[in-house]
Amino acid sequence: MSSLLRLPLGVLVMLGLVGCEQLGSAEEQAPAGPPPAQVTTLVVEPEDVPVNYEYVGQVAGSLEVEVRSRVTGIVNKRHYREGGKVAAGDVLFTLDRELFVAQVAQARAAVAAAQAEHARARAQFVHAQNELKRVKPLAGKKLVSTADVDAAASAVDVARAGVQVAEATIGQAEASLQTAQINLDYTTIRAPVDGVVGRALVNTGALVQAGGNGLLTTMVQLDPVYINFGVAENDQLARRDELATGELRLPDHGYQVALMGQYGEPSGVTGSLDFQDYKVDTTTGSFGMRATLPNADGTLSPGQFARVQLVGAVRPQAIVIPQRAVLDGPVGKYVYVVTPSEQGGMWRSSARSLWESGSIWVNHDRIFGSCAMA
Numbered sequence: 001m002s003s004l005l006r007l008p009l010g011v012l013v014m015l016g017l018v019g020c021e022q023l024g025s026a027e028e029q030a031p032a033g034p035p036p037a038q039v040t041t042l043v044v045e046p047e048d049v050p051v052n053y054e055y056v057g058q059v060a061g062s063l064e065v066e067v068r069s070r071v072t073g074i075v076n077k078r079h080y081r082e083g084g085k086v087a088a089g090d091v092l093f094t095l096d097r098e099l100f101v102a103q104v105a106q107a108r109a110a111v112a113a114a115q116a117e118h119a120r121a122r123a124q125f126v127h128a129q130n131e132l133k134r135v136k137p138l139a140g141k142k143l144v145s146t147a148d149v150d151a152a153a154s155a156v157d158v159a160r161a162g163v164q165v166a167e168a169t170i171g172q173a174e175a176s177l178q179t180a181q182i183n184l185d186y187t188t189i190r191a192p193v194d195g196v197v198g199r200a201l202v203n204t205g206a207l208v209q210a211g212g213n214g215l216l217t218t219m220v221q222l223d224p225v226y227i228n229f230g231v232a233e234n235d236q237l238a239r240r241d242e243l244a245t246g247e248l249r250l251p252d253h254g255y256q257v258a259l260m261g262q263y264g265e266p267s268g269v270t271g272s273l274d275f276q277d278y279k280v281d282t283t284t285g286s287f288g289m290r291a292t293l294p295n296a297d298g299t300l301s302p303g304q305f306a307r308v309q310l311v312g313a314v315r316p317q318a319i320v321i322p323q324r325a326v327l328d329g330p331v332g333k334y335v336y337v338v339t340p341s342e343q344g345g346m347w348r349s350s351a352r353s354l355w356e357s358g359s360i361w362v363n364h365d366r367i368f369g370s371c372a373m374a
């Protein structure tokens with residue numbers, strides 16, 4: 001595991017040094033003294049270092065659906081295997097259809113009667129028009145009275161209104177037929193989405209009611225799946241500060257989410273972070289996050305715990321050193337460095353340390369100590 005430290009450019013870091021040794025020449029050292037300690041140095045240079053953040057989340061289906069009856073009826077048959085996969089449109093349940101078939105037939109007969117009434121009204125309207133055309137010339141010749149002409153004109157108006165009423169009756173009858181047909185179709189209950197269907201909540205022969213105890217079963221879509229997790233408030237706020245100061249940089253497309261295996265190894269499954277809550281959950285003290293990952297093989301199940309890594313963040317111009325070069329002292333963690341004058345120097349940070357995924361990062365503040373020279 002590596003450690004991230006902000007150090008001067010191109011410094012030499014000593015590895016495995018446990019004490020401060022004199023760096024003078026062999027002639028200047030006491031002949032009876034111990035030989036100089038062997039140390040390993042490493043030249044470190046700034047580079048953009050990727051930073052991953054790991055969290056434990058819980059799997060949830062990307063779409064969870066309650067399958068309900070939309071009409072009141074008796075359950076005739078269940079057509080699926082509980083816990084099995086179904087495709088959108090597959091039949092799950094059928095209800096008794098006899099009452100609904102009768103309602104469709106009744107509505108269809110009502111449409112036929114309305115159409116017949118419309119034909120009769122239309123014929124009356126045509127007859128009234130012809131009668132008016134016949135009496136108008138006679139009125140000019142004084143063969144019929146003006147009252148007869150007015151009566152013929154009124155008959156035309158009445159017949160026209162009768163046609164309009166008949167047309168409205170047809171529309172009403174057709175709407176009733178459509179409603180009856182929809183209710184009949186509702187007796188066949190189909191899967192609304194692709195997914196896995198849960199346990200049946202009603203048995204064959206049970207009465208289900210629309211808007212009441214009409215819940216038949218539940219189903220969930222498992223490809224893709226959601227993984228819900230939380231980021232602690234302090235961590236999220238600190239990350240925002242680092243983004244504002246440029247100490248952390250995110251890619252333009254945002255984090256990539258990598259699913260980790262049971263023992264922390266990469267699984268090869270990646271997805272995206274599609275939701276970040278704007279508020280803190282008062283019960284957990286964290287910001288809610290949600291990742292979307294593919295699950296074509298069905299290895300992830302709702303309720304399962306999973307580890308994910310947010311990948312894509314970068315610490316620009318950071319310095320990477322082996323973790324064994326970081327030592328602990330009374331004032332905190334520090335490293336030994338070799339200065340250009342070849343005098344041993346001790347570098348410390350006066351700021352707090354931040355641990356991330358097993359790595360340590362220390363800010364730019366530096367305090368140097370030196371070894372006593374012989």
